[in-house]
Amino acid sequence: MQTKAAVVRTKGEKFTIEDVTISEPADDQILVKIVGAGMCHTDLIIRDQGYETPLPMVLGHEGSGIVEKIGKNVTKVKPGDHVVLTFYTCGYCRNCLAGEPLSCENAFPFNFGGRTPDGQCCIHAGDEPLGCSFFAQSSFAGYALSYERNTIPVDKSVPLEMLGPLGCGVQTGAGSVLNALNPPAGSDIVIFGAGAVGLSAVMGAVVANCTTIICIDIKENRLELATELGATHVINGADGNVLETIMELTDGLGASYMLETTGNAKVLESAIYCLKQGGHGGIVGAPAMGTTINMDVNFLLFNRHIRGILEGDSNSDIFIPRLIELYKQGKFPFDKLIKYYTLDEINQAAEDSENGSTLKPVLRLT
Ligand SMILES: [Zn+2]
Numbered sequence: 001m002q003t004k005a006a007v008v009r010t011k012g013e014k015f016t017i018e019d020v021t022i023s024e025p026a027d028d029q030i031l032v033k034i035v036g037a038g039m040c041h042t043d044l045i046i047r048d049q050g051y052e053t054p055l056p057m058v059l060g061h062e063g064s065g066i067v068e069k070i071g072k073n074v075t076k077v078k079p080g081d082h083v084v085l086t087f088y089t090c091g092y093c094r095n096c097l098a099g100e101p102l103s104c105e106n107a108f109p110f111n112f113g114g115r116t117p118d119g120q121c122c123i124h125a126g127d128e129p130l131g132c133s134f135f136a137q138s139s140f141a142g143y144a145l146s147y148e149r150n151t152i153p154v155d156k157s158v159p160l161e162m163l164g165p166l167g168c169g170v171q172t173g174a175g176s177v178l179n180a181l182n183p184p185a186g187s188d189i190v191i192f193g194a195g196a197v198g199l200s201a202v203m204g205a206v207v208a209n210c211t212t213i214i215c216i217d218i219k220e221n222r223l224e225l226a227t228e229l230g231a232t233h234v235i236n237g238a239d240g241n242v243l244e245t246i247m248e249l250t251d252g253l254g255a256s257y258m259l260e261t262t263g264n265a266k267v268l269e270s271a272i273y274c275l276k277q278g279g280h281g282g283i284v285g286a287p288a289m290g291t292t293i294n295m296d297v298n299f300l301l302f303n304r305h306i307r308g309i310l311e312g313d314s315n316s317d318i319f320i321p322r323l324i325e326l327y328k329q330g331k332f333p334f335d336k337l338i339k340y341y342t343l344d345e346i347n348q349a350a351e352d353s354e355n356g357s358t359l360k361p362v363l364r365l366t
């Protein structure tokens with residue numbers, strides 16, 4: 001299959017749009033005609049080699065599209081189905097078998113390794129093999145090859161082009177609240193960062209009926225949107241003492257729930273101290289590999305819980321259709337985060353995402 005793809009060739013350099021060949025689907029693969037592909041912070045981390053993955057590579061891990069063709073072992077979807085592509089887990093390691101696929105022991109090589117899970121290259125530029133199968137999809141391209149495990153059939157009544165971000169960023173934010181932290185109705189929660197993940201967490205907190213939803217960012221336009229989406233209090237991190245304000249808003253006790261989405265180690269270092277005794281905090285933001293923080297051990301010892309959360313702890317086959325239903329009922333307006341670009345505008349999309357003027361770029365592939 002001939003198509004166009006955005007390729008990262010050199011660390012930190014711009015994406016180049018190239019003619020590529022996508023292989024025919026293997027027995028367990030699904031060929032998807034990509035309609036929309038969200039851009040996530042992780043794509044840019046890889047472009048800049050904060051995670052060392054082989055280059056050149058076709059990135060993109062929030063694809064939505066239409067099933068074009070299936071391998072002979074595929075039964076979950078059929079040509080014509082609308083699908084969202086998400087992260088891949090192996091299904092056979094100890095953690096997957098124990099029912100903990102978010103802790104899949106093969107998650108890193110299979111999502112970031114640049115080859116299909118069985119070690120093949122399925123995207124070529126002429127004779128040159130490219131890094132492929134990023135999150136078992138590489139969806140910054142006209143077509144992508146995915147698998148039953150990361151292909152989620154979705155409702156055809158919702159515009160397909162907007163659904164890709166449900167496969168990573170939106171599911172990560174909303175799921176961190178609804179699946180991982182799971183605050184009871186009436187709870188308070190503090191969300192650091194009002195990017196696409198943080199604002200998805202704000203919407204998740206509204207769905208969970210949290211009654212105090214505090215959102216912190218340094219950009220006023222994002223804080224305004226946080227308020228529009230249901231944050232009860234917003235704090236500009238650039239002025240004043242954030243922790244003091246949080247204490248005032250939580251009866252001097254600190255927050256029951258906290259989510260750090262900025263990936264800024266200094267923010268995390270301070271965010272931990274907003275938790276009350278017995279409180280639960282989640283780390284979602286990803287800095288470069290090797291980043292460390294300082295922490296007061298005794299503060300944590302007094303029964304405060306901090307955990308890392310991947311992909312919102314989501315069982316995507318169940319969670320993505322739920323988010324779509326919430327969207328249809330007007331309870332999860334994630335479309336407010338999206339701005340569309342063409343594939344040719346991918347570098348502009350990346351720039352707008354990095355300077356904060358666009359929350360969630362989605363590339364239209366048709
Ligand atoms: Zn596994």
Ligand SMILES: [Zn+2]
Nearest residue numbers: 040042168169
């Ligand atoms: Zn992502």
